[in-house]
Amino acid sequence: MDEIQDNTRRRQNPLNRGAGGTAFLSRVIGHIDLDYFYAQVEEVEKPSLKGRPVIVCVFSGRTEDSGVVSTANYEARAFGVHSGMPIAQAKKNLEGRNPEVIRMDHEKYEVISGRIMDDLGSMVDALEPTGIDEAFFDITDSTGGDYGKARRSAESIKQAIIQNEHLTCSIGVGRSKVVAKLGSDMAKPGGLMVVSPEATEPFLAPLDASRLYGIGPKTTSVLGEMGIRTVGELARADPSELESRFGRKFGGYLLAAATGSDADPVVVGLEPTQFSRIVTLRRDTRDAKEVAEQLSEGMQYIYGKLLQSGKSFRTITAIGILTDLSTKTRSKTFETAVSDVSLIRGTVPALFYELGRTVGREFRRAGVRVSGLEDVKDQTSLSEFIRQAR
Ligand code: TTP
Numbered sequence: 001m002d003e004i005q006d007n008t009r010r011r012q013n014p015l016n017r018g019a020g021g022t023a024f025l026s027r028v029i030g031h032i033d034l035d036y037f038y039a040q041v042e043e044v045e046k047p048s049l050k051g052r053p054v055i056v057c058v059f060s061g062r063t064e065d066s067g068v069v070s071t072a073n074y075e076a077r078a079f080g081v082h083s084g085m086p087i088a089q090a091k092k093n094l095e096g097r098n099p100e101v102i103r104m105d106h107e108k109y110e111v112i113s114g115r116i117m118d119d120l121g122s123m124v125d126a127l128e129p130t131g132i133d134e135a136f137f138d139i140t141d142s143t144g145g146d147y148g149k150a151r152r153s154a155e156s157i158k159q160a161i162i163q164n165e166h167l168t169c170s171i172g173v174g175r176s177k178v179v180a181k182l183g184s185d186m187a188k189p190g191g192l193m194v195v196s197p198e199a200t201e202p203f204l205a206p207l208d209a210s211r212l213y214g215i216g217p218k219t220t221s222v223l224g225e226m227g228i229r230t231v232g233e234l235a236r237a238d239p240s241e242l243e244s245r246f247g248r249k250f251g252g253y254l255l256a257a258a259t260g261s262d263a264d265p266v267v268v269g270l271e272p273t274q275f276s277r278i279v280t281l282r283r284d285t286r287d288a289k290e291v292a293e294q295l296s297e298g299m300q301y302i303y304g305k306l307l308q309s310g311k312s313f314r315t316i317t318a319i320g321i322l323t324d325l326s327t328k329t330r331s332k333t334f335e336t337a338v339s340d341v342s343l344i345r346g347t348v349p350a351l352f353y354e355l356g357r358t359v360g361r362e363f364r365r366a367g368v369r370v371s372g373l374e375d376v377k378d379q380t381s382l383s384e385f386i387r388q389a390r
């Protein structure tokens, strides 16, 4: 990996050494966060919602309105509606504002999230998803540490997600995860904030320390007792005092975070939970054979991923994305985990046949996903089994 020295900061403190104890390294780390994710997905599926307050809710089923708001679009947020608010309260806030109340459809958001993560994975050096709608990424190698290039990369990522999914996101780029995360928070909604290595400390210094990733109300109050309110003040704190108050590890992290030199790497997800591939069809169709043919390479890719990771799967899903970008799926779950390519190839056309029949509309994009992954231990693949049985 290219490691570029950041000459803007030479002061060392014992809790926060760069690799080899030398100056800090300018990595190029990004954080991407999709805007009002569930609600935006619903807007994309039904464009007439745009401009109206939208709340996506989890209904508990006890009474008609019992449950909480999962997320709300910005039109609803303008009236104080937020994640976790009781539905009844949100409706009250939005009275007379023509709100759309939508039941949360987790499976749908998962499918879209999986697609976006797949796309992202191919655009960056390393991707670490940290939630359904957010991920850290590393583009140090591909940009050679050049922050001008990093800005262009981030812009193309934003463009790709708009083009493929019609969704907006916010991205922060900086030399550490803490800086990248702050950047994406500040860029919300829809923006891009690039904090170059030189700009890092002036960028961080005036912010409230409580804005740093990992600093909650408890830490904020202890810091307050120490007379520390801003990130700049935290950066100048006595390392040994921080260590005695917070312990060696967290004390060290606080100081590193405050200078944008937290060294935590972007870790590519070690344990995959699914593999998927989605293609844009050459023409809109719901002909199962035609769809499956165009997914042939995708199925081979998934099989390769299964082999590579030593996984077998329980569930296979056919994904159809309609011309209005709404997503329809049809799955089959096997009683035991399987890992055979012929099983994938055999099941997919049947699932698309069923899906096409029930949906009754044409697909613009189509995909395959395998999930319910398990380790292939001594388990033999179906073809192996048949071969041995002969
Ligand atoms: P967030 O990224 O926290 O929120 P958001 O995407 O809705 O809005 P923002 O534009 O501020 O990023 O969460 C991602 C999704 O997770 C969100 O769309 C819905 C879901 N979620 C819940 O279901 N419950 C919650 O309490 C929160 C915070 C999120």
Ligand code: CA
Binding pocket: 033, 034, 035, 036, 037, 133
């Ligand atoms: Ca989000």
